[in-house]
Amino acid sequence: MSNILIIGAGLAGLVAGWQAAASSTRRVRILSKGWGATHWHSGCIDVLGYYPLSNEQPVEVPLERLRLLIANEPHHPYALTGLEKIAEALTALQTLCQAAAYPLHGSLEQNWLIPTAAGALRPTCLAPQTMSAGDGRSTAPMLIVGFADTVDFYPHLIAANLTQQGIPAQGLLLEMPALQARHFNYPMTLARLMEQSDFRAEMVQRLKKQLAASPALDKAERLGFPAVLGLDNAAAIHQELEEKLGRRVFEIPGLPPSVAGIRLHHILLKAIRQAGGEVYDGLEVVRAECADDRLMQVVTENAGRPRPHRADQFVLATGGILGGGIVTDYAGRGREVVFNLPITLPHSRLDWFKQDFLDPGGHPIYQSGIRVNHIFQPVNGENQPIYPNLYAAGTTLAHAEAIRERSFEGIALTTGYTVGQLVISNYLAQGGNRGQPH
Amino acid sequence: MRTMQTEVLVIGGGATGAGVGQDLALRGFQCVLVEKRDLTHGTTGRYHGLLHSGGRYVVKDPKAAEECIEENRILRRIMPHCLEDTGGFFVATPWDDPAFGDKFMAGCQATGVPCEEISIAQMLREEPLLNPQISRCFRVPDGSADSFLATQCVGESARLHGAHILTYHEVKHLLRQGDKVIGAVCHDLVHDEDVTIYADMTVNASGAWAGQIAGTIGVEVRVMAGKGTMVAINHRVLNTVVNRCKMPADGDIIVPIHTVAVIGTTDVRVPDPEHFAIEPWEVQHMLDEGEKLIPGLKNMRMLRAWAGVRPLYQETAVADTRDVTRAYTLLDHEKRDGVSGFITITGGKWTTYRQMAQVTVDRVCEKLNTQRECRTAEEVLPHLPGFEPHHQYHTLGARLARAEAEKGFGELICECELATKQDVERAIVQGQAKTIDDVRRDVRLGMGPCQGGFCTLRVAGMWHSLKQTPVETTNVTLRDFLQERWKGLMPVLWGSQLKQERLDELIYLSVLNVDHLPGEKASRLGPKMYEPGTEMTQPHG
Numbered sequence: 001m002s003n004i005l006i007i008g009a010g011l012a013g014l015v016a017g018w019q020a021a022a023s024s025t026r027r028v029r030i031l032s033k034g035w036g037a038t039h040w041h042s043g044c045i046d047v048l049g050y051y052p053l054s055n056e057q058p059v060e061v062p063l064e065r066l067r068l069l070i071a072n073e074p075h076h077p078y079a080l081t082g083l084e085k086i087a088e089a090l091t092a093l094q095t096l097c098q099a100a101a102y103p104l105h106g107s108l109e110q111n112w113l114i115p116t117a118a119g120a121l122r123p124t125c126l127a128p129q130t131m132s133a134g135d136g137r138s139t140a141p142m143l144i145v146g147f148a149d150t151v152d153f154y155p156h157l158i159a160a161n162l163t164q165q166g167i168p169a170q171g172l173l174l175e176m177p178a179l180q181a182r183h184f185n186y187p188m189t190l191a192r193l194m195e196q197s198d199f200r201a202e203m204v205q206r207l208k209k210q211l212a213a214s215p216a217l218d219k220a221e222r223l224g225f226p227a228v229l230g231l232d233n234a235a236a237i238h239q240e241l242e243e244k245l246g247r248r249v250f251e252i253p254g255l256p257p258s259v260a261g262i263r264l265h266h267i268l269l270k271a272i273r274q275a276g277g278e279v280y281d282g283l284e285v286v287r288a289e290c291a292d293d294r295l296m297q298v299v300t301e302n303a304g305r306p307r308p309h310r311a312d313q314f315v316l317a318t319g320g321i322l323g324g325g326i327v328t329d330y331a332g333r334g335r336e337v338v339f340n341l342p343i344t345l346p347h348s349r350l351d352w353f354k355q356d357f358l359d360p361g362g363h364p365i366y367q368s369g370i371r372v373n374h375i376f377q378p379v380n381g382e383n384q385p386i387y388p389n390l391y392a393a394g395t396t397l398a399h400a401e402a403i404r405e406r407s408f409e410g411i412a413l414t415t416g417y418t419v420g421q422l423v424i425s426n427y428l429a430q431g432g433n434r435g436q437p438h
Numbered sequence: 439m440r441t442m443q444t445e446v447l448v449i450g451g452g453a454t455g456a457g458v459g460q461d462l463a464l465r466g467f468q469c470v471l472v473e474k475r476d477l478t479h480g481t482t483g484r485y486h487g488l489l490h491s492g493g494r495y496v497v498k499d500p501k502a503a504e505e506c507i508e509e510n511r512i513l514r515r516i517m518p519h520c521l522e523d524t525g526g527f528f529v530a531t532p533w534d535d536p537a538f539g540d541k542f543m544a545g546c547q548a549t550g551v552p553c554e555e556i557s558i559a560q561m562l563r564e565e566p567l568l569n570p571q572i573s574r575c576f577r578v579p580d581g582s583a584d585s586f587l588a589t590q591c592v593g594e595s596a597r598l599h600g601a602h603i604l605t606y607h608e609v610k611h612l613l614r615q616g617d618k619v620i621g622a623v624c625h626d627l628v629h630d631e632d633v634t635i636y637a638d639m640t641v642n643a644s645g646a647w648a649g650q651i652a653g654t655i656g657v658e659v660r661v662m663a664g665k666g667t668m669v670a671i672n673h674r675v676l677n678t679v680v681n682r683c684k685m686p687a688d689g690d691i692i693v694p695i696h697t698v699a700v701i702g703t704t705d706v707r708v709p710d711p712e713h714f715a716i717e718p719w720e721v722q723h724m725l726d727e728g729e730k731l732i733p734g735l736k737n738m739r740m741l742r743a744w745a746g747v748r749p750l751y752q753e754t755a756v757a758d759t760r761d762v763t764r765a766y767t768l769l770d771h772e773k774r775d776g777v778s779g780f781i782t783i784t785g786g787k788w789t790t791y792r793q794m795a796q797v798t799v800d801r802v803c804e805k806l807n808t809q810r811e812c813r814t815a816e817e818v819l820p821h822l823p824g825f826e827p828h829h830q831y832h833t834l835g836a837r838l839a840r841a842e843a844e845k846g847f848g849e850l851i852c853e854c855e856l857a858t859k860q861d862v863e864r865a866i867v868q869g870q871a872k873t874i875d876d877v878r879r880d881v882r883l884g885m886g887p888c889q890g891g892f893c894t895l896r897v898a899g900m901w902h903s904l905k906q907t908p909v910e911t912t913n914v915t916l917r918d919f920l921q922e923r924w925k926g927l928m929p930v931l932w933g934s935q936l937k938q939e940r941l942d943e944l945i946y947l948s949v950l951n952v953d954h955l956p957g958e959k960a961s962r963l964g965p966k967m968y969e970p971g972t973e974m975t976q977p978h979g
């Protein structure tokens with residue numbers, strides 16, 4: 001029996017679990033089918049990158065545009081959390097990461113412009129220290145360094161695009177014997193190699209040789225690498241590289257799996273466990289059972305038999321269509337998989353998509369999700385909470401185009417944060433202090 | 439304006455045009471082939487993938503069945519590496535008249551299509567997912583065919599024998615001098631310039647576009663476009679081609695090809711070969727019919743849908759001098775319209791492309807007063823440069839075996855279809871790819887479950903280094919390819935594939951921000967989209 005049971009271990013579920021566990025002595029448990037989008041995303045916290053969506057220019061001051069968004073879109077998850085909670089959540093995550101020796105820099109006062117593995121500049125609110133030197137608002141010349149015998153990172157493409165956007169940049173492919181000898185060189189293997197000091201020493205030595213041999217390359221004031229500079233010791237590794245190479249070093253996010261995202265995932269897991277929370281993956285929640293309109297337990301599909309998990313309060317953070325919390329079928333039907341909650345969905349499958357993949361307004365289907373009230377309780381058509389002890393957080397919430405807005409991590413973080421606190425305070429207010437502390 | 443001179447100009451780079459080009463080259467004619475996009479851009483690249491045994495036609499159209507089995511045997515000899523020897527079943531489901539099976543058997547005997555009835559138990563041993571309620575099953579020598587590869591190989595053979603193949607050259611109009619066609623004016627889409635090609639003889643092998651081409655000199659060739667939609671299932675749920683044993687109709691064949699299985703098709707008349715939709719009812723219809731063959735198919739993950747157009751030739755005059763078999767149409771415009779130097783070949787099937795090319799070039803010989811033997815039935819097709827020659831059928835594990843033998847699996851650019859860095863480099867450099875979509879047709883890149891999710895960025899990276907063009911062209915090429923994949927995804931996006939596509943959005947928009955890279959949003963070499971679907975238009979009668 002848990003007091004608080006959270007379904008989903010993406011950014012929203014983890015943050016909710018962390019907040020709930022940290023702010024009380026109640027028993028908090030997270031159940032998840034697998035890990036979430038932390039393994040795919042950039043490793044930054046995007047809060048608002050483009051708004052209004054038709055505007056091609058990136059948002060410079062997220063705070064200003066958030067005000068506009070909240071005024072325009074009262075149902076948007078950010079309108080439900082409110083500006084204060086957004087700021088608070090960002091600060092809380094920064095504090096946590098700072099303590100984990102992996103600082104995240106930034107604030108709602110300005111967006112970074114972080115180079116991507118395609119050579120575009122992505123507006124983002126919080127960037128890890130390992131990325132911030134790449135900021136595209138500075139025009140200090142760059143050298144983009146990739147590795148031969150890998151397939152995910154193309155320094156010359158990145159450099160050409162950056163140059164085109166006014167940041168002088170060159171590309172270089174480093175040959176590393178350790179990579180030549182291996183068959184698979186995917187981001188995680190690179191990150192693990194980077195954790196080894198002899199690999200780094202060899203890389204520094206080879207890179208220095210190249211820099212010394214070419215005045216053109218040597219002009220670079222900052223060095224960009226794929227975002228694989230270590231896994232759990234990234235900030236230290238980053239600092240060591242800056243010292244040894246004598247220039248600023250930055251990471252560039254690219255194709256999944258996302259090493260930088262996994263770092264955040266690790267930090268959150270640790271925080272939850274330290275606060276007494278529990279996280280279980282490999283448990284797919286398939287249905288729920290209730291009594292007197294109150295949720296009593298959820299059921300996971302396990303090897304051999306279904307297993308019930310009782311709790312007082314439930315938080316749904318299963319990530320919508322991308323996370324698998326909402327499934328759709330050929331007939332144009334959609335379903336929330338655990339509680340069978342009503343979801344918003346365009347009327348006909350014909351209205352799900354726009355003709356252009358990159359349509360700035362996004363495809364209507366992806367705005368479908370769960371409607372909640374001001375305290376994040378899923379509601380029915382009459383705006384009444386469906387269960388008194390159920391909350392929802394993250395990108396499963398309706399009324400946002402998180403990818404077009406570049407608010408993907410921001411929505412997960414801020415709603416997870418808000419709900420993690422709300423669920424505890426409401427629980428205590430409902431007499432939850434009678435529940436047994438662990 | 440550039441000009442060129444040749445003996446024979448071939449219009450259209452589908453199976454038929456490439457076949458005509460190869461046949462001409464083998465018979466020693468000087469020839470230029472023009473195709474408005476890449477080879478197989480037309481129906482040949484959007485067909486069902488079936489190497490017909492002829493079984494489908496034994497009752498309805500015995501002549502076509504005979505042509506199919508004859509060509510089936512020849513193609514197995516000259517291009518085994520482009521074929522999979524899957525064999526085929528004709529099965530009577532509870533929705534089909536079991537008595538048709540007897541007519542079917544008799545038809546096979548009459549047309550020489552080898553056929554054997556097997557037990558349902560045997561059928562289920564070979565294909566356990568088939569509907570156990572099937573009452574009869576006949577085995578025939580159907581196969582599946584990679585028309586991209588086959589047409590590339592035919593084109594390569596043509597090149598080796600001296601033909602010039604000009605892709606991304608669109609015929610704007612034929613050149614007519616009095617009663618004679620003397621060539622055509624083309625537009626080179628890559629360089630955005632016109633090219634005039636003079637020829638003694640012009641062969642119109644533009645499939646469903648044949649009427650448009652002839653129309654440019656006022657010759658009426660009425661070709662209706664019959665659209666067929668197909669849906670690829672994400673898994674290879676069968677290893678055998680399975681046909682319903684009944685008169686040919688919609689959604690009655692499933693073809694296993696490479697890593698997928700394809701269900702098709704519909705047949706709907708559309709006003710012209712460029713503008714048509716994949717209608718929701720068509721996709722639904724394929725799922726409903728597929729369900730009869732494989733219970734549970736509806737809930738499987740669908741990969742992609744596409745549609746191609748059959749050229750449906752219609753007689754325009756009673757006195758039409760038409761060299762017919764029922765299967766295809768050869769129009770001698772000198773006899774028919776009094777315009778010399780011009781012939782049209784259209785209709786037919788992929789399976790009979792070689793025979794169509796042969797009769798066409800026979801006619802060219804006649805017109806040019808020369809007698810030269812056709813050799814295409816004996817000439818084993820070359821392999822593409824860089825590929826190990828082998829004279830066996832293609833099998834599913836072949837690509838993996840090659841990647842393993844070459845230790846190339848660490849250099850996979852497209853993990854879904856096992857395309858390596860070398861493959862892609864070859865397609866870009868030797869293959870002279872003009873778009874990433876050209877690379878796809880060469881090496882099957884981006885054709886698997888993630889539909890370009892991971893490989894698109896990788897190819898763009900390689901493209902930039904290999905092509906050395908301004909980076910904006912790479913950016914637009916990348917965006918064009920994302921849009922090209924989107925085109926065939928939209929009709930089947932639900933369930934897992936919708937989730938997958940959202941991941942692709944996360945990668946390309948959120949992580950990479952490619953929608954804000956410098957350069958144009960789309961180029962003139964980008965995909966032509968299917969028209970937006972209209973609400974539930976009903977199937978024809």
Ligand SMILES: Cc1cc2nc3c(=O)[nH]c(=O)nc-3n(C[C@H](O)[C@H](O)[C@H](O)COP(=O)(O)OP(=O)(O)OC[C@H]3O[C@@H](n4cnc5c(N)ncnc54)[C@H](O)[C@@H]3O)c2cc1C
Nearest residue numbers: 450452453454474480481482485486488609645666788789
């Ligand atoms: C839905 C469907 C499924 C099919 N399935 C099968 C099957 O399973 N097995 C089988 O054997 N057959 C099948 N067929 C038939 C087969 O695909 C066609 O008969 C064959 O591909 C036709 O080839 P083609 O070269 O004549 O035409 P196309 O492949 O259409 O070639 C014509 C070419 O001309 C080009 N062109 C057009 N206008 C111009 C211009 N102005 N300038 C330059 N070029 C131009 C086009 O771009 C095109 O590439 C199917 C057909 C359809 C529609």
